[in-house]
Amino acid sequence: MEQKELIKEYTNGEVTIVWKPGICIHSKMCVMGLPTVFDFNARPWINAQGATTEQIIEQVQKCPSGALSYYKNEEAESAEKLTVETERIVETIPNGPLLVYGNIRMKHADGTESRPKNRVTAFCRCGASGNKPYCDGRHQKIGFVG
DSSP states (O other): OOOOOOOEEEEOSSEEEEEOGGGOOOOOHHHHHOTTTBOTTSSSSBOTTSSOHHHHHHHHTTOSSSOEEEEEGGGGGGGGGGTOOSSOEEEEOTTSOEEEESOOOEEOTTSOEEOOOSSEEEEOSSSOOTTTTBOOSHHHHHTOOO
Protein backbone atom coordinates (compact mmCIF):
# COMPACT_ATOMS: atom_id res chain seq x y z
CA MET A 1 0.00 0.00 0.00
CA GLU A 2 1.36 3.40 -1.01
CA GLN A 3 1.76 5.89 1.82
CA LYS A 4 0.27 9.32 1.15
CA GLU A 5 2.66 12.26 1.45
CA LEU A 6 1.81 14.55 4.38
CA ILE A 7 1.10 18.11 3.22
CA LYS A 8 -0.06 20.95 5.46
CA GLU A 9 -1.39 24.33 4.33
CA TYR A 10 -1.62 27.65 6.17
CA THR A 11 -3.25 30.75 4.67
CA ASN A 12 -3.63 34.44 5.40
CA GLY A 13 -6.41 34.79 2.83
CA GLU A 14 -4.13 36.04 0.06
CA VAL A 15 -1.39 33.43 0.00
CA THR A 16 -1.27 29.82 1.16
CA ILE A 17 1.96 28.39 2.57
CA VAL A 18 2.38 24.71 1.73
CA TRP A 19 4.61 22.60 3.99
CA LYS A 20 5.79 19.09 3.16
CA PRO A 21 7.47 17.83 6.35
CA GLY A 22 8.70 14.65 4.66
CA ILE A 23 11.24 16.57 2.57
CA CYS A 24 12.19 19.25 5.10
CA ILE A 25 15.95 19.25 5.80
CA HIS A 26 15.58 21.51 8.86
CA SER A 27 17.97 24.18 7.60
CA LYS A 28 16.14 26.69 9.86
CA MET A 29 16.31 29.35 7.14
CA CYS A 30 12.57 29.98 7.54
CA VAL A 31 12.73 30.40 11.31
CA MET A 32 15.81 32.63 11.19
CA GLY A 33 14.50 34.67 8.26
CA LEU A 34 10.91 35.29 9.34
CA PRO A 35 10.34 34.26 12.99
CA THR A 36 6.97 36.05 13.15
CA VAL A 37 5.64 33.42 10.72
CA PHE A 38 7.84 30.37 11.37
CA ASP A 39 8.27 29.40 15.03
CA PHE A 40 9.21 25.81 16.01
CA ASN A 41 7.94 26.40 19.56
CA ALA A 42 4.43 27.50 18.52
CA ARG A 43 1.51 25.26 17.55
CA PRO A 44 0.83 25.42 14.72
CA TRP A 45 4.43 26.33 13.91
CA ILE A 46 3.41 28.42 10.88
CA ASN A 47 1.43 31.62 11.50
CA ALA A 48 0.39 32.90 8.06
CA GLN A 49 -0.92 36.09 9.71
CA GLY A 50 2.55 36.96 11.07
CA ALA A 51 3.82 38.98 8.10
CA THR A 52 2.76 40.52 4.81
CA THR A 53 2.09 38.33 1.81
CA GLU A 54 5.18 39.75 0.12
CA GLN A 55 7.41 38.94 3.11
CA ILE A 56 6.02 35.40 3.25
CA ILE A 57 6.61 34.80 -0.45
CA GLU A 58 10.15 36.19 -0.24
CA GLN A 59 11.04 33.90 2.69
CA VAL A 60 9.37 30.77 1.31
CA GLN A 61 11.34 31.16 -1.92
CA LYS A 62 14.55 30.78 0.13
CA CYS A 63 13.65 27.28 1.35
CA PRO A 64 16.56 25.09 0.18
CA SER A 65 14.66 21.78 0.19
CA GLY A 66 11.40 22.88 -1.37
CA ALA A 67 9.55 21.68 1.74
CA LEU A 68 7.96 25.13 1.83
CA SER A 69 6.14 26.45 -1.20
CA TYR A 70 3.22 28.78 -1.71
CA TYR A 71 0.41 29.73 -4.00
CA LYS A 72 -1.61 32.88 -4.26
CA ASN A 73 -5.18 31.98 -3.45
CA GLU A 74 -6.62 33.92 -6.40
CA GLU A 75 -4.29 32.03 -8.73
CA ALA A 76 -4.71 28.57 -7.18
CA GLU A 77 -5.40 26.91 -10.52
CA SER A 78 -2.01 28.05 -11.81
CA ALA A 79 -0.04 27.29 -8.62
CA GLU A 80 2.15 24.78 -10.42
CA LYS A 81 3.58 27.58 -12.56
CA LEU A 82 5.11 29.10 -9.43
CA THR A 83 7.36 26.11 -8.86
CA VAL A 84 8.39 25.08 -12.38
CA GLU A 85 11.54 26.51 -13.92
CA THR A 86 12.78 25.72 -17.41
CA GLU A 87 16.51 25.93 -16.59
CA ARG A 88 17.96 23.28 -14.29
CA ILE A 89 20.85 24.03 -11.98
CA VAL A 90 22.69 21.52 -9.78
CA GLU A 91 24.43 22.84 -6.66
CA THR A 92 26.56 20.91 -4.18
CA ILE A 93 26.14 22.21 -0.64
CA PRO A 94 29.37 21.78 1.35
CA ASN A 95 28.85 19.00 3.92
CA GLY A 96 25.21 18.79 2.82
CA PRO A 97 22.84 17.76 0.07
CA LEU A 98 22.91 18.06 -3.69
CA LEU A 99 20.33 20.68 -4.69
CA VAL A 100 18.65 20.49 -8.09
CA TYR A 101 16.77 23.62 -9.12
CA GLY A 102 14.07 23.45 -11.78
CA ASN A 103 11.71 20.96 -13.34
CA ILE A 104 13.13 17.42 -13.36
CA ARG A 105 11.95 13.91 -14.15
CA MET A 106 13.17 11.18 -11.80
CA LYS A 107 13.50 7.54 -12.74
CA HIS A 108 13.30 5.29 -9.66
CA ALA A 109 15.06 1.95 -9.07
CA ASP A 110 11.79 0.09 -9.71
CA GLY A 111 11.49 1.71 -13.15
CA THR A 112 8.71 4.14 -12.25
CA GLU A 113 9.07 7.82 -12.99
CA SER A 114 7.95 10.91 -11.12
CA ARG A 115 8.25 14.65 -11.40
CA PRO A 116 8.92 16.39 -8.08
CA LYS A 117 6.76 19.50 -7.95
CA ASN A 118 9.28 21.49 -5.91
CA ARG A 119 11.32 24.28 -7.41
CA VAL A 120 14.29 22.87 -5.46
CA THR A 121 14.90 19.19 -4.79
CA ALA A 122 17.50 18.20 -2.16
CA PHE A 123 19.16 14.83 -2.77
CA CYS A 124 21.13 12.94 -0.11
CA ARG A 125 24.92 12.78 -0.55
CA CYS A 126 25.86 11.30 2.83
CA GLY A 127 23.98 8.00 2.50
CA ALA A 128 22.29 8.32 5.91
CA SER A 129 18.92 9.74 4.86
CA GLY A 130 15.87 7.83 5.95
CA ASN A 131 14.03 9.29 2.94
CA LYS A 132 16.39 8.37 0.07
CA PRO A 133 16.98 9.65 -2.50
CA TYR A 134 15.96 12.86 -0.74
CA CYS A 135 17.93 14.57 2.00
CA ASP A 136 16.32 14.55 5.45
CA GLY A 137 19.04 16.52 7.27
CA ARG A 138 20.83 13.55 8.84
CA HIS A 139 24.13 14.73 7.33
CA GLN A 140 24.25 17.20 10.22
CA LYS A 141 23.75 14.49 12.84
CA ILE A 142 26.46 12.18 11.45
CA GLY A 143 28.99 14.96 10.78
CA PHE A 144 29.12 14.35 7.04
CA VAL A 145 32.06 16.05 5.32
CA GLY A 146 32.08 16.26 1.58
